[in-house]
Amino acid sequence: MPIKELLGATDFFLEPMVLVSRDGIIETPNQSFAEQLELPVESLPGRRLDTLAAASASAVQEYLRACTESVKAVEGSLLLRRRAETIALQARGVAYPPNSAPTASHVLLQLVSQKQGPFSGSTRSRSARNAGNWYEIEQSLRRQSQILEVTLASIGDAVLVTDAQGHVTFTNSVASGLTEWPLEQAKGRPLTEVFPIINEHTRKPVENPVSKVLQTGTIVGLANHTLLISRSGREIPIDDSAAPIRLPDGTLFGVVLVFRDITDQRRAEHARAWLAAIVESSDDAIVSKTLDGQITSWNPGATRLFGYAPEEIIGKSITTIIPTELHAEEADVLARLRRGERVDHFETVRVAKDGRRVEISLTVSPIRNEQGEIIGASKIAREITERKRAERMLLEADRRKDEFLATLAHELRHPLAPIYNSAQLLCRIEHDRPELKNACEILQRQLQQLTRLVDDLADVSRIRAGRIDLQTEPIDLGRLLHSLELSMRPLFEASGQQLTLHVDPVYVHGDSSRLFQVFSNVLHNAHKYTPAGGQICVTCERAGAEVIIRIRDTGIGIPTDMLDEVFDPMVQVNRAGLGPRGGLGLGLTVARRLIELHGGRIEAHSDGEGKGCEFLIFLAAS
Numbered sequence: 018m019p020i021k022e023l024l025g026a027t028d029f030f031l032e033p034m035v036l037v038s039r040d041g042i043i044e045t046p047n048q049s050f051a052e053q054l055e056l057p058v059e060s061l062p063g064r065r066l067d068t069l070a071a072a073s074a075s076a077v078q079e080y081l082r083a084c085t086e087s088v089k090a091v092e093g094s095l096l097l098r099r100r101a102e103t104i105a106l107q108a109r110g111v112a113y114p115p116n117s118a119p120t121a122s123h124v125l126l127q128l129v130s131q132k133q134g135p136f137s138g139s140t141r142s143r144s145a146r147n148a149g150n151w152y153e154i155e156q157s158l159r160r161q162s163q164i165l166e167v168t169l170a171s172i173g174d175a176v177l178v179t180d181a182q183g184h185v186t187f188t189n190s191v192a193s194g195l196t197e198w199p200l201e202q203a204k205g206r207p208l209t210e211v212f213p214i215i216n217e218h219t220r221k222p223v224e225n226p227v228s229k230v231l232q233t234g235t236i237v238g239l240a241n242h243t244l245l246i247s248r249s250g251r252e253i254p255i256d257d258s259a260a261p262i263r264l265p266d267g268t269l270f271g272v273v274l275v276f277r278d279i280t281d282q283r284r285a286e287h288a289r290a291w292l293a294a295i296v297e298s299s300d301d302a303i304v305s306k307t308l309d310g311q312i313t314s315w316n317p318g319a320t321r322l323f324g325y326a327p328e329e330i331i332g333k334s335i336t337t338i339i340p341t342e343l344h345a346e347e348a349d350v351l352a353r354l355r356r357g358e359r360v361d362h363f364e365t366v367r368v369a370k371d372g373r374r375v376e377i378s379l380t381v382s383p384i385r386n387e388q389g390e391i392i393g394a395s396k397i398a399r400e401i402t403e404r405k406r407a408e409r410m411l412l413e414a415d416r417r418k419d420e421f422l423a424t425l426a427h428e429l430r431h432p433l434a435p436i437y438n439s440a441q442l443l444c445r446i447e448h449d450r451p452e453l454k455n456a457c458e459i460l461q462r463q464l465q466q467l468t469r470l471v472d473d474l475a476d477v478s479r480i481r482a483g484r485i486d487l488q489t490e491p492i493d494l495g496r497l498l499h500s501l502e503l504s505m506r507p508l509f510e511a512s513g514q515q516l517t518l519h520v521d522p523v524y525v526h527g528d529s530s531r532l533f534q535v536f537s538n539v540l541h542n543a544h545k546y547t548p549a550g551g552q553i554c555v556t557c558e559r560a561g562a563e564v565i566i567r568i569r570d571t572g573i574g575i576p577t578d579m580l581d582e583v584f585d586p587m588v589q590v591n592r593a594g595l596g597p598r599g600g601l602g603l604g605l606t607v608a609r610r611l612i613e614l615h616g617g618r619i620e621a622h623s624d625g626e627g628k629g630c631e632f633l634i635f636l637a638a639s
């Protein structure tokens with residue numbers, strides 16, 4: 018029950034009691050107080066207490082001020098006038114409302130006659146009852162205030178209380194932590210000092226919610242994007258609300274401000290905003306759907322690609338953009354998603370709003386909720402119509418090139434046979450015409466070179482078309498290499514190169530003319546890329562189940578980063594200062610393929626340019 022009503026009740030407080038404002042105006046006296054002064058109770062409200070006192074006005078004022086500032090009851094003595102006499106009363110003053118010291122607006126005074134001892138009253142029983150009431154009230158007020166403080170202290174949110182003038186009267190530990198103002202230091206300070214807030218974007222001070230509450234008397238929420246500046250200058254994003262605290266009679270007693278550190282929430286919001294912006298501005302179509310295929314989001318990229326505006330398609334089935342013949346594919350994708358699998362760079366076709374078929378590369382990932390359950394899927398689609406067209410054109414161009422090379426090899430080979438026969442004829446008459454000797458040699462050498470080039474070309478075409486067949490048989494590699502040496506020795510001698518051969522009698526199962534072609538190719542390279550006077554060495558040995566043929570030279574070598582590449586078609590090492598040495602860069606490509614068809618492998622080794630090189634050919638021994 019409000020204190021004013023309690024005071025008004027004639028039988029509640031039996032001792033003289035009066036509620037006085039902090040500046041000494043009597044607000045509510047009780048019956049017993051009026052009786053002490055022998056004045057009608059209704060004549061008292063509005064009068065100054067000091068006009069009833071025998072003491073000086075300033076002494077009364079001083080005592081009242083002490084009461085408003087103290088958290089405990091203040092004992093004192095008060096001399097009051099009763100008609101012509103002066104009565105000495107013992108006074109006990111408490112700041113009112115409870116817990117509002119040091120800025121209490123009122124003082125509740127309990128008076129006791131000094132002569133009659135404590136708790137004077139007309140009867141013993143009244144005294145006893147008075148004592149009990151007063152004690153109970155004080156206890157109850159104290160208990161309530163303790164409960165309130167414990168409650169406020171244990172709340173997870175920050176709580177800050179001000180009086181009606183906007184001065185801080187209470188902060189809980191969370192508020193003290195965030196503002197970095199301990200309660201004892203914050204108490205009595207203006208709110209703006211303890212709780213300075215600014216707008217995150219404009220950096221201007223935000224109107225304090227407490228002053229708004231004081232103006233409007235209603236509950237006020239903080240504007241968005243408010244930053245609290247702590248005592249050490251730390252900026253903390255907060256949201257809050259402020260509510261008026263009213264006394265039972267309706268007077269505004271103060272304001273309670275509840276606020277919360279929303280740094281994490283703000284970070285999550287920023288991250289969400291970033292993600293949303295990425296999705297919005299992505300060139301790719303980004304779409305999400307439920308596990309039964311209903312579209313739930315559709316970004317501008319999807320609108321550009323498929324032509325549907327979000328409002329036309331959200332809520333519809335994803336099959337709207339899937340060609341009928343591919344509906345089964347979607348069922349398969351959904352089944353994989355339900356199992357938690359991702360579908361990566363899956364190339365497929367969709368239908369745009371205008372019926373155009375769009376080739377896309379699709380990545381589909383499951384979307385999980387906080388419990389980790391799959392609740393839908395996100396699809397990222399990129400149009401690849403252009404890329405697919407370019408790929409098709411490239412494949413077509415490649416096919417035409419292969420066709421052209423095959424025709425070219427075929428057409429070039431045609432005239433070679435008659436030229437070869439004619440050259441043989443000419444060389445036979447060389448004995449009678451010595452002046453033709455040189456010309457004949459040139460003719461034969463160039464013809465051999467030309468034949469090899471055309472053969473390489475034809476072989477590459479066959480390899481690309483997968484049309485090489487081996488005629489396999491057991492081969493004595495020693496003999497094969499000896500006959501190769503015999504046929505090539507004149508070439509090496511002519512260049513002053515020394516060719517040595519160390520071969521064990523080893524057997525392999527293979528196509529002798531194709532193996533002859535491979536060794537001849539590698540040996541020709543050794544001859545071509547080794548200066549005059551250099552050495553070329555061929556060995557052949559058995560190592561376990563393998564036969565290793567090594568062809569080593571002391572020539573110009575191969576840069577180590579090119580050792581693998583030289584086997585690729587049309588790769589030739591670019592060497593400054595060394596002119597072209599003929600060839601199309603196809604010989605090693607053909608050699609590798611032929612060796613692979615034999616189930617073997619070929620490797621190039623070199624310590625670098627100028628250091629010579631070695632080719633190793635591994636074949637299965639038989």
Ligand code: ADP
Nearest residue numbers: 542543546574583589590600601602603604605
């Ligand atoms: P090419 O017809 O150009 O000789 P190849 O495919 O036979 O084509 O060889 C590819 C390239 O590898 C050659 O152009 C050359 O640069 C390099 N190469 C091959 N063998 C040797 C070698 N014994 N010494 C130095 N470089 C070599």
